Amino acid sequence: MFSVAPGRPAPGPYRSLFADRTFRRLLPVFALSDLGDGMSVIAVAWLAFALGPDGGQGALAGIAVAAYVLPGALGALILGRWMRRLPARRLLVIDSTSRAVLLGAVPFAHVAGLLTPAVYVGLLGASSLLHAWGQAGKHALFVPLFSDDRRLTANSVLSTSLWTATIAGPALAGLLVGVVSPAWIIGFDAATFAVLAFQIGRTVLPHVPEPVGVAAPVAGAQRGLGILLRRPELLGLLVVTWVFNLAFGPVEVALPLFVTGNLHAGAGLLGAYWAAFGIGAVVGALSLGAAKRLPLWPAILGIIAGHGIGMLPFALTHSPVPSMVGFAFAGLLYGPYSALSITLIQGRAPAEALTSVLAARSAVLLTASPLGAALGGFLLDRTGAPAVLVGSGALMIAVAPAGVLALKLFGRRTRRRRERTGEPPEQTHMSAAASR
Missing domain, CATH: 1.20.1250.20 (MFS general substrate transporter like domains)
Structure with missing residues (x-):
């Protein structure tokens, strides 16, 4: 594993x-x-x-x-x-x-x-x-x-x-x-x-x-994308991370309006929100070094769902305290995410093509958060900042069960392929999670 x-x-x-x-x-x-x-x-x-x-x-x-x-x-x-x-x-x-x-x-x-x-x-x-x-x-x-x-x-x-x-x-x-x-x-x-x-x-x-x-990385980006498409585990991680980043995009435009329109405060409070998120992220990233063994796929899906839960207190607009605590909690979980996802890629991508795979991954993920921000901006003019922020969290929470379903489908497909080809069983985080 x-x-x-x-x-x-x-x-x-x-x-x-x-x-x-x-x-x-x-x-x-x-x-x-x-x-x-x-x-x-x-x-x-x-x-x-x-x-x-x-x-x-x-x-x-x-x-x-x-x-x-x-x-x-x-x-x-x-x-x-x-x-x-x-x-x-x-x-x-x-x-x-x-x-x-x-x-x-x-x-x-x-x-x-x-x-x-x-x-x-x-x-x-x-x-x-x-x-x-x-x-x-x-x-x-x-x-x-x-x-x-x-x-x-x-x-x-x-x-x-x-x-x-x-x-x-x-x-x-x-x-x-x-x-x-x-x-x-x-x-x-x-x-x-x-x-x-x-x-x-x-x-x-x-x-x-x-x-x-x-x-080399840019010239090989097409090759890296081909590897991602041929390996369901890596492709699944890319899709999950893209949706996670897409869901976070609206936060960047909705949070300022939440502070000014709902809490009737200024940019100082907005800075305090981002500082709380950053402090949580630093603590989360540092705590990763204390982890002896951490199952990667369950941790990745748990981080996304937990981050979404941290966004739900934005439904409360009478005080900044609940939402700021939730945002700091979201940052705490977000801190280790990049290291965990890169570790999974390093373990599953061919060593000789690792750079190309990472380049292709970066090119794809770069589109997610800006598109989410643009979508969030249009939604703000039709709903409100609390609805956009809570909706972002709900989308993150929904990623977790969808990911578990994908794990099970991949696990069944992997077992069938090994039965046909006679491959020895290989215990991975993905197949292990799918078998539970």
């Missing part, structure tokens, strides 16, 4: 990691950029509410959130011919410079009175077109710096930076929205990308004989 028993990283690997001068120089600018993105979680939707027409604020907020993310999937597909041969450093500089310029145009257009909804969505969409390449370049940047055993530690530090930004960014933005326009918060995000581009551009990296880019 597949089990996850992550070992606790010893202090030694972290000491050797921070002993590297290049990593010490780059980590602060990555952390600063993560903070800017965390603040934009609040600012993008909040500015859309200010720009949207009466009765259409929710729809514009959904479109804006989608535009801030979704074009990255399109850019990964249509720009491969030109981008895939570039080294990781150049990919990151190009993406950071592009985002600095385009996001930086938002506050200046706002001051000039030119920031219409169409201009706003256009700037957000254009800024995200290269971001998938920039993120890929970020992770490929450290390949020539560290050996295999140190790369895992480096990725762990970068992930910690993202979760920390999830806590601090929205909370800080919530405080600043009461003082300055959210357009200037987006401008701060742009400035962090300018600093990132400058620092990456002036950093000397070890020479490698071949460009350390993302050509």
